[in-house]
Amino acid sequence: MVTNLENQDQRAVAVDAAMHQTAVPALQVIQHLEPVSNTSKRMIQLYFICGIMSMGSTMLGFDGSLMGSMLAMKSFQDQFGAEIVGVKTGYISSMYQIGSVCALPFIGPVTDTWGRRFGVGTGCVSLIVGAIIQGTSRALPQYLAGRFFLGFGSCIANAACPSYVVEMAHPVYRGVITGLYNCCYYLGSTLAAATLRGSAGYAGNTSWLLPTWMQLVFPIIVLPAAFFFPESPRWLFVHGNREGCQTVLTKYHGNDNPASLYVQLELREFEEELELDGADRRWWDYRALFNSRAAVYRVILCAVAVPAFSQWSGQASVTYFLPAMLASTGIHDYTTVLNINIGIALTSGAAACCGASLLDRFGRRKMLITCCAVMGLLWAGMLGGTGAYYSLQNGDAAKASIVFIFLIGIVFSAGYTPLQALYPAECLSYEQRAKGMAFQNMASSAAALVNQFAFPIAMKDITWKTYSIYLATCWAEAIYYYFIMVETKDKTLEELTDIFESPNPRLASLVSNPQVDEAVAQVQVVKTV
Numbered sequence: 001m002v003t004n005l006e007n008q009d010q011r012a013v014a015v016d017a018a019m020h021q022t023a024v025p026a027l028q029v030i031q032h033l034e035p036v037s038n039t040s041k042r043m044i045q046l047y048f049i050c051g052i053m054s055m056g057s058t059m060l061g062f063d064g065s066l067m068g069s070m071l072a073m074k075s076f077q078d079q080f081g082a083e084i085v086g087v088k089t090g091y092i093s094s095m096y097q098i099g100s101v102c103a104l105p106f107i108g109p110v111t112d113t114w115g116r117r118f119g120v121g122t123g124c125v126s127l128i129v130g131a132i133i134q135g136t137s138r139a140l141p142q143y144l145a146g147r148f149f150l151g152f153g154s155c156i157a158n159a160a161c162p163s164y165v166v167e168m169a170h171p172v173y174r175g176v177i178t179g180l181y182n183c184c185y186y187l188g189s190t191l192a193a194a195t196l197r198g199s200a201g202y203a204g205n206t207s208w209l210l211p212t213w214m215q216l217v218f219p220i221i222v223l224p225a226a227f228f229f230p231e232s233p234r235w236l237f238v239h240g241n242r243e244g245c246q247t248v249l250t251k252y253h254g255n256d257n258p259a260s261l262y263v264q265l266e267l268r269e270f271e272e273e274l275e276l277d278g279a280d281r282r283w284w285d286y287r288a289l290f291n292s293r294a295a296v297y298r299v300i301l302c303a304v305a306v307p308a309f310s311q312w313s314g315q316a317s318v319t320y321f322l323p324a325m326l327a328s329t330g331i332h333d334y335t336t337v338l339n340i341n342i343g344i345a346l347t348s349g350a351a352a353c354c355g356a357s358l359l360d361r362f363g364r365r366k367m368l369i370t371c372c373a374v375m376g377l378l379w380a381g382m383l384g385g386t387g388a389y390y391s392l393q394n395g396d397a398a399k400a401s402i403v404f405i406f407l408i409g410i411v412f413s414a415g416y417t418p419l420q421a422l423y424p425a426e427c428l429s430y431e432q433r434a435k436g437m438a439f440q441n442m443a444s445s446a447a448a449l450v451n452q453f454a455f456p457i458a459m460k461d462i463t464w465k466t467y468s469i470y471l472a473t474c475w476a477e478a479i480y481y482y483f484i485m486v487e488t489k490d491k492t493l494e495e496l497t498d499i500f501e502s503p504n505p506r507l508a509s510l511v512s513n514p515q516v517d518e519a520v521a522q523v524q525v526v527k528t529v
């Protein structure tokens with residue numbers, strides 16, 4: 001046993017030497033030397049843990065699909081005096097984002113001080129309180145209060161959950177597993193759409209109360225699970241529990257092998273990169289987000305840009321204001337709206353899963369650039385179709401516009417959905433991660449707040465011309481990603497530090513590594529000794 005451990009130590013040293021000599025990331029070398037068993041007991045357990053935590057995203061998806069169609073319910077409109085467009089609609093939809101923005105100061109202290117799991121639990125409790133307040137509402141102020149608590153809790157949960165998943169996922173499958181996190185958005189979206197369709201036949205307030213109470217399902221599942229799952233190994237290491245950290249890594253990343261190269265690599269990187277007295281230990285200290293050029297590049301140019309830009313690509317309007325968009329194509333029947341809502345949720349969910357599975361093949365950068373460019377073309381088609389319907393009363397143009405609504409959802413889901421949570425979590429260092437995820441959630445919520453308050457007003461005043469805004473923003477986003485975005489695939493979270501500290505992080509991230517085989521060969525020499 002001692003000989004085996006010594007040999008493993010020699011191999012770890014050889015991996016490190018080969019990495020420096022050939023400029024190949026250590027993770028790529030180790031993947032060749034120690035292939036991961038995808039169906040091992042520990043990997044299946046890890047899939048389950050990350051899957052439950054990914055339900056944090058279902059809470060966002062449920063609310064988006066819920067409010068998008070509930071505003072068209074006659075019983076809901078009668079109860080709260082709402083419409084599918086206008087200022088009051090803007091208040092109802094945007095209160096969720098107001099709650100999200102107000103959660104910002106609490107995310108860092110909760111998730112850094114008491115752990116990722118505690119942050120998840122705190123968010124779930126607020127979501128449960130918000131759903132209860134909404135479900136017992138008979139007046140608009142109380143309903144708005146419920147939406148505030150839902151937004152508050154969702155923001156905390158959706159900063160803590162992806163942080164946990166990206167830190168807990170096996171480094172080889174971090175991209176796919178964390179990419180699938182946001183794909184669970186459509187699990188919530190589909191459930192909400194199906195519940196709305198099923199409750200449409202009920203009379204009175206039951207038609208909107210039933211789907212409202214269904215918002216309790218996912219936080220009630222995640223809340224107890226959060227306290228039975230292991231804590232993030234990075235959080236354990238930084239808080240002085242090195243033994244606990246190694247135990248978690250050995251169990252889930254090393255498949256119960258303490259001499260696993262993955263475990264040795266991660267522990268060595270934790271020792272080199274993680275600060276035991278960093279800003280994450282001080283809940284009030286946000287300097288790590290802006291104290292260097294590399295930090296600003298990580299936080300502002302990368303981590304904040306993707307989720308904020310996603311709100312201005314137009315898909316959020318499809319989600320929250322589907323009835324208003326369909327009205328611009330001549331569709332006003334509520335049952336038809338619900339059927340289309342279910343169709344969009346299902347097709348978009350399938351596209352999101354496909355996109356997540358392709359992230360490690362094509363890379364984050366190519367996926368987003370292509371997504372934005374194609375969406376720009378689709379919004380041009382949407383603009384032309386609805387314009388022809390309004391100007392010429394062309395029924396065929398209106399039907400074509402419905403196809404474009406589906407295609408926009410599919411393309412957005414394949415490119416943006418997997419990366420909204422994954423990319424910010426990858427770009428941020430451990431010291432930045434909790435506060436940085438809070439900051440990017442605030443930026444995303446602020447962008448969504450503008451979108452959700454302004455869109456129904458714009459649709460009422462300029463109708464189909466509103467889509468020209470999304471046409472312009474999608475092309476602008478594609479150009480931004482081409483010149484700024486850093487590629488993060490095939491690298492551990494700690495290896496990204498060198499890239500962000502280089503003079504041009506984008507170019508540094510795109511340098512190819514054709515010498516993987518050479519590096520593996522160097523280590524194999526040690527293996528055979």
